[in-house]
Amino acid sequence: MNRSSVKELLQSDKFLHEVHVKGWVRTFRSNRFIALNDGSTINNIQCVVDFENTNEALLKRITTSAAVSITGTLVESQGKGQKVEINVTNLEILGDSNPDEYPIQPKKHSLEFLRENAHLRVRTNTFSAVMRVRSKLSFAVHKYFQDNGFNYVNTPIITGSDAEGAGEMFKVTNFEANKAPLNEEGQIDYKQDFFGKETNLTVSGQLEAETYAMALGKVYTFGPTFRAENSNTTRHLAEFWMIEPEVAFMDLDGNMDLSEDFIKSVLGYVLEHCEDDLAFLDQRLTQEEKSKPQAQRSDMSLLEKLRFVVDNNFKRVSYTEAIDILRNSKPNKKKKFQFPINEWGADLQSEHERFLVEKHFKCPVILFDYPADIKAFYMRLNEDGKTVRAMDVLFPGIGEIVGGAQREERLDVLKEKMAALNIDEKELWWYLDTRKFGTAVHSGFGLGFERLVLFTTGMSNIRDVIPFPRTPQNAEF
Amino acid sequence: MNRSSVKELLQSDKFLHEVHVKGWVRTFRSNRFIALNDGSTINNIQCVVDFENTNEALLKRITTSAAVSITGTLVESQGKGQKVEINVTNLEILGDSNPDEYPIQPKKHSLEFLRENAHLRVRTNTFSAVMRVRSKLSFAVHKYFQDNGFNYVNTPIITGSDAEGAGEMFKVTNFEANKAPLNEEGQIDYKQDFFGKETNLTVSGQLEAETYAMALGKVYTFGPTFRAENSNTTRHLAEFWMIEPEVAFMDLDGNMDLSEDFIKSVLGYVLEHCEDDLAFLDQRLTQEEKSKPQAQRSDMSLLEKLRFVVDNNFKRVSYTEAIDILRNSKPNKKKKFQFPINEWGADLQSEHERFLVEKHFKCPVILFDYPADIKAFYMRLNEDGKTVRAMDVLFPGIGEIVGGAQREERLDVLKEKMAALNIDEKELWWYLDTRKFGTAVHSGFGLGFERLVLFTTGMSNIRDVIPFPRTPQNAEF
Numbered sequence: 001m002n003r004s005s006v007k008e009l010l011q012s013d014k015f016l017h018e019v020h021v022k023g024w025v026r027t028f029r030s031n032r033f034i035a036l037n038d039g040s041t042i043n044n045i046q047c048v049v050d051f052e053n054t055n056e057a058l059l060k061r062i063t064t065s066a067a068v069s070i071t072g073t074l075v076e077s078q079g080k081g082q083k084v085e086i087n088v089t090n091l092e093i094l095g096d097s098n099p100d101e102y103p104i105q106p107k108k109h110s111l112e113f114l115r116e117n118a119h120l121r122v123r124t125n126t127f128s129a130v131m132r133v134r135s136k137l138s139f140a141v142h143k144y145f146q147d148n149g150f151n152y153v154n155t156p157i158i159t160g161s162d163a164e165g166a167g168e169m170f171k172v173t174n175f176e177a178n179k180a181p182l183n184e185e186g187q188i189d190y191k192q193d194f195f196g197k198e199t200n201l202t203v204s205g206q207l208e209a210e211t212y213a214m215a216l217g218k219v220y221t222f223g224p225t226f227r228a229e230n231s232n233t234t235r236h237l238a239e240f241w242m243i244e245p246e247v248a249f250m251d252l253d254g255n256m257d258l259s260e261d262f263i264k265s266v267l268g269y270v271l272e273h274c275e276d277d278l279a280f281l282d283q284r285l286t287q288e289e290k291s292k293p294q295a296q297r298s299d300m301s302l303l304e305k306l307r308f309v310v311d312n313n314f315k316r317v318s319y320t321e322a323i324d325i326l327r328n329s330k331p332n333k334k335k336k337f338q339f340p341i342n343e344w345g346a347d348l349q350s351e352h353e354r355f356l357v358e359k360h361f362k363c364p365v366i367l368f369d370y371p372a373d374i375k376a377f378y379m380r381l382n383e384d385g386k387t388v389r390a391m392d393v394l395f396p397g398i399g400e401i402v403g404g405a406q407r408e409e410r411l412d413v414l415k416e417k418m419a420a421l422n423i424d425e426k427e428l429w430w431y432l433d434t435r436k437f438g439t440a441v442h443s444g445f446g447l448g449f450e451r452l453v454l455f456t457t458g459m460s461n462i463r464d465v466i467p468f469p470r471t472p473q474n475a476e477f
Numbered sequence: 478m479n480r481s482s483v484k485e486l487l488q489s490d491k492f493l494h495e496v497h498v499k500g501w502v503r504t505f506r507s508n509r510f511i512a513l514n515d516g517s518t519i520n521n522i523q524c525v526v527d528f529e530n531t532n533e534a535l536l537k538r539i540t541t542s543a544a545v546s547i548t549g550t551l552v553e554s555q556g557k558g559q560k561v562e563i564n565v566t567n568l569e570i571l572g573d574s575n576p577d578e579y580p581i582q583p584k585k586h587s588l589e590f591l592r593e594n595a596h597l598r599v600r601t602n603t604f605s606a607v608m609r610v611r612s613k614l615s616f617a618v619h620k621y622f623q624d625n626g627f628n629y630v631n632t633p634i635i636t637g638s639d640a641e642g643a644g645e646m647f648k649v650t651n652f653e654a655n656k657a658p659l660n661e662e663g664q665i666d667y668k669q670d671f672f673g674k675e676t677n678l679t680v681s682g683q684l685e686a687e688t689y690a691m692a693l694g695k696v697y698t699f700g701p702t703f704r705a706e707n708s709n710t711t712r713h714l715a716e717f718w719m720i721e722p723e724v725a726f727m728d729l730d731g732n733m734d735l736s737e738d739f740i741k742s743v744l745g746y747v748l749e750h751c752e753d754d755l756a757f758l759d760q761r762l763t764q765e766e767k768s769k770p771q772a773q774r775s776d777m778s779l780l781e782k783l784r785f786v787v788d789n790n791f792k793r794v795s796y797t798e799a800i801d802i803l804r805n806s807k808p809n810k811k812k813k814f815q816f817p818i819n820e821w822g823a824d825l826q827s828e829h830e831r832f833l834v835e836k837h838f839k840c841p842v843i844l845f846d847y848p849a850d851i852k853a854f855y856m857r858l859n860e861d862g863k864t865v866r867a868m869d870v871l872f873p874g875i876g877e878i879v880g881g882a883q884r885e886e887r888l889d890v891l892k893e894k895m896a897a898l899n900i901d902e903k904e905l906w907w908y909l910d911t912r913k914f915g916t917a918v919h920s921g922f923g924l925g926f927e928r929l930v931l932f933t934t935g936m937s938n939i940r941d942v943i944p945f946p947r948t949p950q951n952a953e954f
């Protein structure tokens with residue numbers, strides 16, 4: 001007989017027929033009720049064992065996380081909480097799970113403990129829900145761009161260019177540690193390394209994506225990027241997935257429109273396609289919030305927050321306006337900010353972004369036209385000569401979720417900027433070529449995928465929304 | 478006025494209205510006809526310039542790869558080869574392209590030359606077609622798995638486990654070259670490196686994906702993988718994208734079904750969604766074949782080959798049968814094989830795979846049940862004790878495109894295998910846990926994405942189907 005998934009059976013309205021299902025035991029209570037899960041949905045199907053006619057030894061092997069094969073009759077459930085259940089006629093243990101050894105028992109474990117068991121934590125409700133939502137969110141990203149005429153571009157992971165300066169890079173090498181050969185000048189002879197030059201792990205695919213946008217028009221990347229920074233926070237990973245669209249003939253206004261439309265679309269997609277998982281995560285967050293003091297609790301539930309973002313316009317505010325608001329804000333006047341805002345030109349810290357988003361505007365905010373000095377060399381200089389066409393999308397609870405810009409399309413201005421920052425033109429000859437041959441206005445942004453998953457799932461630590469997190473001192477699995 | 482894409486305009490059947498388009502000049506002939514492309518399609522739109530009333534200096538700036546903004550009237554075309562064209566009323570040069578400097582002129586360049594200009598080659602017909610097909614093929618991969626209830630899993634790129642043995646690995650480090658600190662025993666003190674241990678770039682996400690399959694049921698990876706092997710061939714890259722589905726409760730037969738259904742589905746998707754690009758690539762290959770001696774030409778055109786794979790069953794042949802066929806084959810008897818097949822147990826070389834696929838069966842072939850000795854430790858041992866439930870899918874012109882297996886689910890057998898190969902159990906404690914707690918039959922495979930793109934586009938060098946190829950001595954861009 002064909003095996004059905006738990007999801008299919010739970011949706012079935014055809015009763016009294018024989019069904020076959022395989023999965024893992026979540027709980028087994030009263031020697032009778034198995035809650036069975038196979039990963040197809042967060043919901044378990046109840047399998048009722050006729051314990052009086054079942055071998056004692058077999059009953060003992062029905063333990064949490066044991067893999068079982070069940071045949072039985074699908075019937076309407078008499079109990080609460082489920083529409084259907086299976087009256088078991090045959091049960092086979094496929095793989096035992098010794099309860100004295102299995103680390104994840106049906107009780108509340110700390111997220112820290114589960115992180116140490118990242119290979120097993122996905123067997124819990126919380127992590128299976130997070131990872132299914134993550135998967136659907138990934139697909140929503142691809143679907144959005146493909147539906148809108150973008151081409152997916154796989155920019156290189158190993159890169160020989162280190163000129164972008166988005167962050168510290170990991171070195172990639174084939175040399176044996178402390179045995180790299182030297183050249184005649186006594187320097188490391190990278191010509192003998194695998195790629196014939198010094199190579200690193202990419203911090204961004206943007207520059208390469210730009211070369212593709214200048215031919216295919218609309219492109220996006222979605223791949224892993226890396227930061228060798230010793231940031232032990234709940235918002236940073238050494239290895240994370242980044243989404244970077246890049247569009248020819250699009251200016252900053254178009255870029256803001258794109259980022260807003262994109263985020264609303266992918267959140268709308270998961271609201272539609274992850275109903276059960278999001279309902280669970282919504283409940284989970286509400287429970288968690290109850291342990292917090294009233295003042296720190298969120299006004300909105302997870303689902304309300306997601307719907308709020310989908311249904312409301314992002315507030316667009318220039319950096320200059322934002323500085324005015326911050327300078328005149330209560331926390332600034334009462335010296336509550338760790339970094340007081342005194343003058344135009346200050347770099348905004350997380351505390352300022354959170355004030356703007358969570359206290360002042362109470363909605364997602366797009367800040368734009370930042371001072372040139374605090375932004376990257378490739379951003380389009382405004383006519384005022386002091387600001388650039390940069391934008392950041394700020395989210396409640398997350399802070400910066402998108403960073404983007406209209407790119408500097410003028411060769412002479414770009415070269416001046418690079419010279420001022422001592423970026424070698426020879427390093428980026430190919431990037432400069434895009435401005436030499438058929439240059440045009442173009443824009444793009446980067447979105448750290450895990451921050452989006454964090455927001456969507458209501459989890460609070462970024463290590464809990466990627467299967468096997470990479471952080472300082474941690475590359476287990 | 479809103480800008481239209483070239484693709485939209487070419488599909489339009491509304492004439493005599495004003496349109497606006499931006500793109501790059503592909504060719505400009507007779508001082509009159511601009512072939513304009515914006516990346517949205519392989520097809521150009523013809524823009525007819527009224528040269529008698531156009532400034533001479535402006536006309537001179539209409540050069541290959543110049544970016545232009547055009548307003549005009551969309552009309553039915555009088556000329557051959559296109560349905561519509563634009564009578565230009567206004568033309569603005571957005572970005573010049575000096576023909577004395579622009580390296581890619583409208584003539585045939587060698588693929589080698591274009592590879593050195595990987596940032597510009599996507600502006601050619603061939604590479605724009607390849608990269609659009611690649612993008613659609615990527616989406617087809619995600620769509621297939623998502624439609625079939627799989628969850629996308631991002632397995633780690635930086636890995637601390639080096640036990641899989643799928644190939645040579647690149648080292649990832651934060652240590653300065655030749656300045657790694659030593660511990661008290663005089664060994665490199667990796668505890669002081671970023672992750673507190675030796676780390677490498679992943680060669681496969683399979684082992685981690687298995688841990689997820691044993692919770693979510695059906696999962697797949699699609700991400701970059703790496704080989705630090707000095708293979709300068711047309712089929713190898715140091716950095717390539719791999720697709721790895723992994724399914725709980727699925728045996729080798731199910732695995733063969735999945736691989737066949739998957740490949741047919743994604744090829745079917747691009748046949749439907751990349752008609753123009755594939756028609757171009759089909760023509761391109763036919764032209765290229767004409768320069769070959771008759772005997773080396775393919776019997777089928779590119780489109781015929783793709784349809785053949787979609788429409789025909791893959792031939793399933795056991796390794797043992799294959800050895801029989803090879804042993805009795807003409808080339809073996811006439812000693813034409815570089816590696817003669819004398820006995821059962823021999824590892825199959827590319828020449829043997831090609832004979833089976835291209836000469837003997839003349840269709841894609843799935844070989845299964847290989848000798849245990851020539852396959853990886855995690856493959857399920859058959860009851861005969863000498864073969865494993867491995868499978869390879871072999872494609873004409875490509876060779877191995879898929880390698881997969883039913884995994885060894887029995888803890889004791891797996892441990893024995895590891896011991897025999899000196900694989901430290903401590904390295905893979907988490908992998909062994911999947912066999913300890915609720916183990917079950919499960920299977921999966923790996924498909925090198927670039928080999929699939931190679932087959933789909935009819936290109937002959939794998940460096941030409943990834944935007945910025947990484948190969949020995951080459952990490953430019």
